[in-house]
Amino acid sequence: MDFLVRLSVKNLVVDRGARRIVDGLSFAIEAGEALVLTGPNGAGKTTVIRTVAGLIGAAGGTINLDGGDAEKDIAAQAHYIGHLNALKPSLTVEENLRFWAAYLGGGTADDAAIYDALAAFDLEPLASIPAGYLSAGQKRRACLARLIVTRRPLWLLDEPTVSLDTASVKLLAECVRHHLASGGLLLAATHIPLGLVSERRLEIGVRSAAA
Amino acid sequence: MSAFWTLLKRDLLLQVREGGAVGTALGFYLIVVTMMPLGLGPDLNLLSRIAPGVLWIALLLSALLSLPRIFEADDEDGSLDVIATGDLPLELATAAKALAHWISTGIPLALLAPVLGLLLNLDLGAYPVLVATMLVGTPAISFLGAAGAALTLRARRSGLLLALLVLPLYIPTLIFGIAAISAATGGPSGFQASFLILAAISLFSLVIGPLAAAAAIRFQTQ
Numbered sequence: 001m002d003f004l005v006r007l008s009v010k011n012l013v014v015d016r017g018a019r020r021i022v023d024g025l026s027f028a029i030e031a032g033e034a035l036v037l038t039g040p041n042g043a044g045k046t047t048v049i050r051t052v053a054g055l056i057g058a059a060g061g062t063i064n065l066d067g068g069d070a071e072k073d074i075a076a077q078a079h080y081i082g083h084l085n086a087l088k089p090s091l092t093v094e095e096n097l098r099f100w101a102a103y104l105g106g107g108t109a110d111d112a113a114i115y116d117a118l119a120a121f122d123l124e125p126l127a128s129i130p131a132g133y134l135s136a137g138q139k140r141r142a143c144l145a146r147l148i149v150t151r152r153p154l155w156l157l158d159e160p161t162v163s164l165d166t167a168s169v170k171l172l173a174e175c176v177r178h179h180l181a182s183g184g185l186l187l188a189a190t191h192i193p194l195g196l197v198s199e200r201r202l203e204i205g206v207r208s209a210a211a
Numbered sequence: 212m213s214a215f216w217t218l219l220k221r222d223l224l225l226q227v228r229e230g231g232a233v234g235t236a237l238g239f240y241l242i243v244v245t246m247m248p249l250g251l252g253p254d255l256n257l258l259s260r261i262a263p264g265v266l267w268i269a270l271l272l273s274a275l276l277s278l279p280r281i282f283e284a285d286d287e288d289g290s291l292d293v294i295a296t297g298d299l300p301l302e303l304a305t306a307a308k309a310l311a312h313w314i315s316t317g318i319p320l321a322l323l324a325p326v327l328g329l330l331l332n333l334d335l336g337a338y339p340v341l342v343a344t345m346l347v348g349t350p351a352i353s354f355l356g357a358a359g360a361a362l363t364l365r366a367r368r369s370g371l372l373l374a375l376l377v378l379p380l381y382i383p384t385l386i387f388g389i390a391a392i393s394a395a396t397g398g399p400s401g402f403q404a405s406f407l408i409l410a411a412i413s414l415f416s417l418v419i420g421p422l423a424a425a426a427a428i429r430f431q432t433q
Contacts, residue, residue, distance in 0.1 A: 016433075055292055056433050075296040084289025088221075090228040102217040104297050146293075 003153040003183035005067040005077075006030050007052070013060035014044070014051050021047045024061070027202055031067075034176065034186035034199045043205025045189035046083075049158045052187060053080040068153065078154040079104075083162070085143035089132025093123055093142045096131055101149035109149075117148035120175050121168070136163040144172055147179070155179060157188040169194070214299040215307045222311035225284075232277040236316050237323055240273040244327040255332045262331035263341070263392040266324050270345065271352065271381050275374055277316050278356040281308050282364050282428065291432060301428060306421035309357035317349030340395035344406065348388045350413040354420030355380045361427035383412050 007029040014022040021044040029035045037045045050056045052063055054075035065074050087096050097117055101109040118124050121141040126134065131142060140163050147155060155176070161169050173194045176186055180196070188194070226233060247265050248258055285291040285308075294304050324345055325338045333341065359377035363369035387409040394402035 050292075053292075053296055055295060072298065076298045078296060080292060080296050082289050082292055084287075084292075086289040086293045088225060088284075088288070088290070090225060091221075095224075099217065099221045100293065103214050103221075103294070103299070106214055106298055108213070 002151070003067075003185075004031055005065055005153045005183070005185065007074075007154060007185050007187070008064050008066060009052065009061065010064075011061040012048070012051065012058055012063065014047050014056060015059045016047065016056075020059075022051070022204070025204065026061075029185045029187060031183040031185065032180045034180055034188065034194075034196050036194075036199055036201050037187070037189040038191070038201055038203050039205040045204065046158050048204065049080070049156045049187060049189055050082070052154075053078055053156050055080070065154065074154070077152055078156050079147050079150075079152050080156045080158075081143060081147070081160050082158050085131075085139050086146070087131040087139055087142055090130055092128050092130050093134070093145075094118065094127040096142060097145055097149050100146045104146075104152075105150040113149050117145040120148050121145045121171055137165055137168060140164055141168055141171070144175070147175060153183070154185045154187070157186065157190070159190055160188065161190055161192045161194075214297055215303050218294070218299070218304060218307040219311050222308055223315060226311070226315040232280045233315050233319060236273045236277045237319055239276055240269055240320055240323060241327065243269040243272065244330060248330055259332040259334055262328060262333040263337070263389045263396075265331060266327060266333075266341065267345075267385055267388050269327075270320050270324065270349075271378065271385065273320055274316055274349070274352045274356065275377065277312070278360045278373060278377065279363070279369060281312050281357050281360045282424075283360075286364055286432070291428065295428075295432070301425040302421045305357055305361065305424035305428065306354075306417075309354045309420055309424070312357065313350050313353035317353050318346065321345035321349055334396045337392055337396045340392050340402070344388045344391045344409060347406065347413060348384045348409050351384045351416040352381060354413075354416040356420075358420045358423035358427065361424035361431070364428065365431050384409065387412065 010026050012022055012025040027035060037048060039045055047056060051058050054073060063074060065077060068077050097114055098109045101114060118127055121144055123141055123145055126138060131139060134142065144160060160172060169192060176194055176196060180186060244265060251257060282291065295301055321342060324341055328338060328341060356377050359373050362376060363373045366372055387405045391402055391405035391409060394405055
C-alpha cells in the first residue's frame with residue numbers, strides 16, 4: 001500500500017445556473033477501492049467528477065481526502081481525465097507525456113515513468129508521432145497514459161473508455177487494478193465494466209430523472 | 212516554480228511548431244505601417260511627426276490579433292482543466308502563458324518597430340528610445356490582454372468584444388509610450404518621467420493581469 005487515503009463526500013450540493021444538478025450526495029471511497037457512478041445521461045456524473053476535481057464550486061457539502069497531503073488541495077492530488085484528451089496536436093506523444101509529467105510532477109520528468117506510461121498503453125510505436133496524426137482511440141490511450149507519468153492517489157475518470165477497442169480497455173483495467181492494489185482510489189463514470197473485483201456502483205440522478 | 216518554466220517552455224515550443232500567430236501579428240504590423248505613407252502622401256515632416264503614434268497604435272492592434280490564442284487552444288483540447296489540477300496556482304499558470312505571449316509576440320513586434328520607423332522617416336536619434344519604450348511597454352499588452360482573453364474565452368465571435376474590453380486598458384501605455392519617444396526627439400514632456408510611468412504600468416499589469424485571468428478562467432470553466 002503506497003497510499004493510505006480515503007475520499008469522503010458528504011451532502012454534496014452542486015448548482016449549474018439555476019438548476020440543482022446534485023442534491024445531497026454522500027459517498028466514501030476507501031484506499032484501494034473503486035466507485036463507478038452510473039445513471040442516465042444528464043444525471044450529473046460529469047458534474048460530480050468535476051466538482052471533486054475542484055473545477056466546479058460546490059454550493060454545499062464537504063469533500064475531504066483524509067490522509068492526503070494537507071498542504072495540497074484535492075485537485076493537486078488527483079488525475080482528472082475528462083471528455084477531452086488534453087493533447088497538443090503538434091507535439092509528439094512522448095513530448096505531450098513529458099510535458100504533463102513535468103508540469104503535474106513539479107518540474108521533473110522521470111524517464112522511467114514516461115517509458116512505463118508508454119508501455120502500459122502500448123504506445124511505444126507511436127511515441128515519436130505528433131498527436132495530431134493519431135486516431136481517436138490512439139489519442140485516448142495517449143491521454144490515459146497521463147495517469148502513469150506521475151503518481152497521484154485519486155483517479156477521476158470521466159468516460160475513460162470512449163473510442164477504445166477491447167484490447168485497450170483491458171490495458172486500462174490492468175492499470176486501474178495496479179493503482180488500486182497500491183492503495184489508490186478510483187472514481188469513474190463509465191458504462192463499460194472495467195472488470196474490477198472490488199468495484200462498487202452508485203446510481204445517481206434517478207430521482208431527478210423521474211421528476 | 213519549475214512547473215512555471217515547464218509551461219512557459221511548452222507554450223514557446225508550440226509557438227515555434229505552429230507558428231501562425233506570430234507571423235500574422237508581424238505581417239499585420241508591417242502592412243498597416245506600410246499603408247500609412249501611401250495614404251498620407253510623401254510629406255516627410257508630417258510622417259516623422261506622427262511616426263511614434265502610428266508605430267504604437269499599429270503595434271497595439273497587431274498584438275490584439277494574437278491575444279485570443281493565449282487560452283483558446285488549451286481550452287478547446289481540455290488542457291486548461293488539467294493545468295488547473297496542477298500544483299501550480301492558476302494565477303502563476305496564466306502568468307506563464309502571458310509571459311510566453313510577450314516573448315513570442317511582444318518582443319518580435321518591438322524589434323520590428325525600428326525597421327518600420329524607416330518607412331515613416333522617424334528621427335534617427337529616436338530609434339533606441341523607440342525600442343526601449345516598446346520593450347518596457349509591451350508586457351502590459353500581454354498581461355492585460357491575457358485577462359481580456361480569459362474573460363472572452365467561451366464567448367462566441369469574441370474578437371470584437373475582446374477589442375472593446377482590452378483596447379481602453381491600453382490607453383495609458385499608448386500615451387506614455389508616445390510621450391517618452393517624443394520627449395527624446397525634442398518634445399515638451401520629460402523622457403524619464405514618461406518612461407518610468409510606462410514601466411510602472413507594465414509592473415502593475417504583471418500583477419493584476421494573471422489574477423484577473425485566473426479568476427475569469429475559474430468562472431468560465433465551471
